[in-house]
Amino acid sequence: MPQIHDDVIWLKPGQVADRAGVAVSTLHYYESVGLIESRRTAGNRREYRRDTLRVLAFIRAAQRVGVPLDQIKEALDQLPKAGLPTKRDWARLARQWQDELTERIEHLVALRDRFSDCIGCGCLSLKSCPYSNPDDVLGLDGQGARRLR
Numbered sequence: 001m002p003q004i005h006d007d008v009i010w011l012k013p014g015q016v017a018d019r020a021g022v023a024v025s026t027l028h029y030y031e032s033v034g035l036i037e038s039r040r041t042a043g044n045r046r047e048y049r050r051d052t053l054r055v056l057a058f059i060r061a062a063q064r065v066g067v068p069l070d071q072i073k074e075a076l077d078q079l080p081k082a083g084l085p086t087k088r089d090w091a092r093l094a095r096q097w098q099d100e101l102t103e104r105i106e107h108l109v110a111l112r113d114r115f116s117d118c119i120g121c122g123c124l125s126l127k128s129c130p131y132s133n134p135d136d137v138l139g140l141d142g143q144g145a146r147r148l149r
Contacts, residue, residue, distance in 0.1 A: 010039070010047040020056040035059060035073055051084050058090070065101060 017024045027048070030036045036055055038046040055076065062072045075093045079085045 009050040011050055011052075013038075013046050013048065016048045016052055016056070020053055020060075022056060022060070030056075030059065033069065033073065035069070035076060054085075054090075058093070062097075066104060067097060071097075 011019075013024045013027055017027055027036065027038075027046075031038055031046075036048065036052050038048050038052075041047055058076070059069075059072055062075075063069070075096060078093065079089055
C-alpha cells in the first residue's frame with residue numbers, strides 16, 4: 001500500500017458512490033479488478049481516499065468513449081503510487097489515447113453521414129458493406145463466420 005499522508009480524507013463507500021454517481025457494487029468491482037483501492041477500518045469496513053473520486057471520473061469518462069477497462073487499468077497503473085497524481089500525470093494518460101480516439105471519431109462521423117444510406121440500401125452484403133466488413137478484410141481469413149469488432 002502506498003505511503004499515505006495524515007491529512008488524507010477518507011470516505012465511506014456510500015459517500016463515494018453518491019458523489020461519483022455509481023453503485024457501491026461498482027466500487028467493489030473496480031476494486032476487485034485493481035482500478036481503485038480502499039483500506040479497512042478497525043471494524044473491517046471499507047474506506048476510500050477522497051482522490052478516488054477523480055479516478056472514478058477518469059474511468060467513467062474513458063468508458064463513455066469506449067475505452068475498455070483493461071486499457072483503463074493499464075493507464076491507471078502508470079500513475080505514481082506515492083502521493084496524488086498531478087494534472088501533468090492525468091494529461092499524459094489522456095495523450096496515450098489521442099490517436100485511437102481520433103480514429104473512433106472519424107469512424108463515427110463517417111457512419112453518421114452515411115448511416116441512412118447503409119440502413120436503406122438493404123444489401124445485407126457482408127462482402128461489400130463498408131461498415132460491417134470494410135475492404136472485405138474478413139474474407140482474407142477464409143470462409144465462414146468471423147467475429148466483427
